Amino acid sequence: MWTPPPQLQNCSAVSSEDPFLTSSSLPTCLPFASSQSVPLPFPMAHGTTTLAFMFQGGVMAAADTRSSCSGLVACPASQKILPIHSHLVGLTSGTSADCALWKRILARELRLYQLRHGRRLSTSGAAKLLSHMLHPFKGTELCVAATLCGKKMNLSGPRLFYVCSDGTRLRGMLFSVGSGSPYAYSILDQGVHWGLSVDEAKSIAREAVYRATYRDAYSGNCVDMYHITSKGWTRRNREDLKEEYYREKERACTHAHTHPQTDRQRRERAMLESKENWQEYHED
Amino acid sequence: MLSSQHFGDPGKMKDYHYTGPVEHKFSPYAYNGGTVLAVAGEDFAIVASDTRLSEGYSIHSRDSPKCYKLTDTTVLGCSGFHGDCLTLTKIIDARLKMYKHSNNKTMTSGAIAAMLSTILYSRRFFPYYVYNIIGGLDEEGKGAVYSFDPVGSYQRDTYKAGGSASAMLQPLLDNQIGFKNMESVEHVPLTKDKAVQLVKDVFISAAERDVYTGDALRICVITKEGINEENIPLRKD
Numbered sequence: 001m002w003t004p005p006p007q008l009q010n011c012s013a014v015s016s017e018d019p020f021l022t023s024s025s026l027p028t029c030l031p032f033a034s035s036q037s038v039p040l041p042f043p044m045a046h047g048t049t050t051l052a053f054m055f056q057g058g059v060m061a062a063a064d065t066r067s068s069c070s071g072l073v074a075c076p077a078s079q080k081i082l083p084i085h086s087h088l089v090g091l092t093s094g095t096s097a098d099c100a101l102w103k104r105i106l107a108r109e110l111r112l113y114q115l116r117h118g119r120r121l122s123t124s125g126a127a128k129l130l131s132h133m134l135h136p137f138k139g140t141e142l143c144v145a146a147t148l149c150g151k152k153m154n155l156s157g158p159r160l161f162y163v164c165s166d167g168t169r170l171r172g173m174l175f176s177v178g179s180g181s182p183y184a185y186s187i188l189d190q191g192v193h194w195g196l197s198v199d200e201a202k203s204i205a206r207e208a209v210y211r212a213t214y215r216d217a218y219s220g221n222c223v224d225m226y227h228i229t230s231k232g233w234t235r236r237n238r239e240d241l242k243e244e245y246y247r248e249k250e251r252a253c254t255h256a257h258t259h260p261q262t263d264r265q266r267r268e269r270a271m272l273e274s275k276e277n278w279q280e281y282h283e284d
Numbered sequence: 285m286l287s288s289q290h291f292g293d294p295g296k297m298k299d300y301h302y303t304g305p306v307e308h309k310f311s312p313y314a315y316n317g318g319t320v321l322a323v324a325g326e327d328f329a330i331v332a333s334d335t336r337l338s339e340g341y342s343i344h345s346r347d348s349p350k351c352y353k354l355t356d357t358t359v360l361g362c363s364g365f366h367g368d369c370l371t372l373t374k375i376i377d378a379r380l381k382m383y384k385h386s387n388n389k390t391m392t393s394g395a396i397a398a399m400l401s402t403i404l405y406s407r408r409f410f411p412y413y414v415y416n417i418i419g420g421l422d423e424e425g426k427g428a429v430y431s432f433d434p435v436g437s438y439q440r441d442t443y444k445a446g447g448s449a450s451a452m453l454q455p456l457l458d459n460q461i462g463f464k465n466m467e468s469v470e471h472v473p474l475t476k477d478k479a480v481q482l483v484k485d486v487f488i489s490a491a492e493r494d495v496y497t498g499d500a501l502r503i504c505v506i507t508k509e510g511i512n513e514e515n516i517p518l519r520k521d
Contacts, residue, residue, distance in 0.1 A: 069433075072451055074433065075431075075439065078439065079439070095435070095437075096433065096437035097401075097404075097405060097408070097433055097435035097436045097437035098408075098435075099437075100401075100436075100437050100438075101401070101402075101405045101436060101437075140409060141409075142408070
């Protein structure tokens, strides 16, 4: 059970209007956990598509880069995949500030654990740590939904955990988080299986984010991809999806010209239109 | 429910419904307007802000610049709620002094940005209503711009506009400095004089269309020689 270290208790004892006292004893101060009493005059940054899945080659993680703030794109090039250490990567969704700061706090705690115990905390342990650290803030308007992807250097397989600020902590093979996740799930559910090759996995992840950005207004701009293996994470260069839209449009134009309906498509269409397969509405 | 019908355009009727007594709560926040902009070049950085301080329909002051000099290589621009801007700059000044006394060196722009992020996040549940942009030179002497949201999320950019006219200025900067949304253009590196002229033009345009921006423009140009300030008048209406 993670208990807050003594300095943080001092922080919560001192009132939040006294930053000098708290800041001299502690360089980074966790916010005083209280519910929002004052309505905010500004909107927070939200909206995203992130996804991660496990396969035989490790873990593939992908995310878009749009950070929106109730209708305005606050940042078209934000980073939602944040490496925590060489074998652990976190995908963040929710309020940008919350995600950035909590990832930083998690990285600090993991490093302290490593120094104190001489070994790295497992992905499961990191997920548990994050979940317990977020627990005091349950019910407040803190919004963090993180997917932790890791692979330890020994023989154990890759791990994928979803941690949410409402207390959820799930282990799974495939997660997609954010406003664009339903669209990403539809692509991933049909294509992801354990035996994928690395290139196939990359292409599915990219396609899922692309389709989500196509349909979801709050996702867009570029796609970031990370591949985590037992050797650590590797990052693919950020790709601007604008080009992909143009390529797809061209493909659709040429396809319509060179590929008239196949026999199979004709048969399917005939079956759909055949009256035997439809029950007519009877007024009785 | 009472309803009164009002005849507006001939043939159309408008309904006004009395929904009940409206309660006005005290809000600790106010919005004082203002626009801030920062641009980073190869060996310079520019932080510019207008100098109008407004509230609602009134102008409190025509000479309230929003650029605050933090160190010889860093300037902070903050717009939003003026009360929080003042307190935040006082806190940052104090923390800079503390750092100087305990570490015997001045804080770098990147370090100031990281510190500001934690200061803002420490007030996550009663935030500083301030939109910050830091402009300065990094350790290698290159221009750096760090933009923040009110609760501390930040990142390094090449250019950023914040404040009331930010939604108007940011697309223009995307196009002129980032060469976005244009096909087959030559990416010419931005010189200091061109950047200053662009900032002036951009603020003149903002003052035309945004009511909270105007009066005068304060430009701070940061180079390794120091910080150079310039005042340019804008529309006063």
